[in-house]
Amino acid sequence: MAHRKPHLPEKICxxxxxxxxxxxxxxxxxxxxxxxxxxxxGVGAREA
Known part of the structure; x- marks a missing residue:
């Protein structure tokens, strides 16, 4: 049986x-x- 993590906070990249x-x-x-x-x-740093 796989270990299930509790709900973790999420963000949008x-x-x-x-x-x-x-x-x-x-x-x-x-x-x-x-x-x-x-x-x-790295990509975000170039676009900013």
Whole structure:
């Protein structure tokens, strides 16, 4: 039986506009997280 996580907060990526869920590595700065991945962060930085 698979481990089910409780409902995690989600945001919309500022670059690809897809939803992404909270991850433990973002626990300290979830409020500042804008991108779902390093790739989107790189693309978003160029577009801004």
């Amino acid at each position: 500022a670059s690809c506009h897809r939803p992404f869920a909270w991850r433990k590595k973002w626990a300290r700065d979830w409020e500042q997280v804008r991108y779902c991945s390093d790739r989107c962060r």
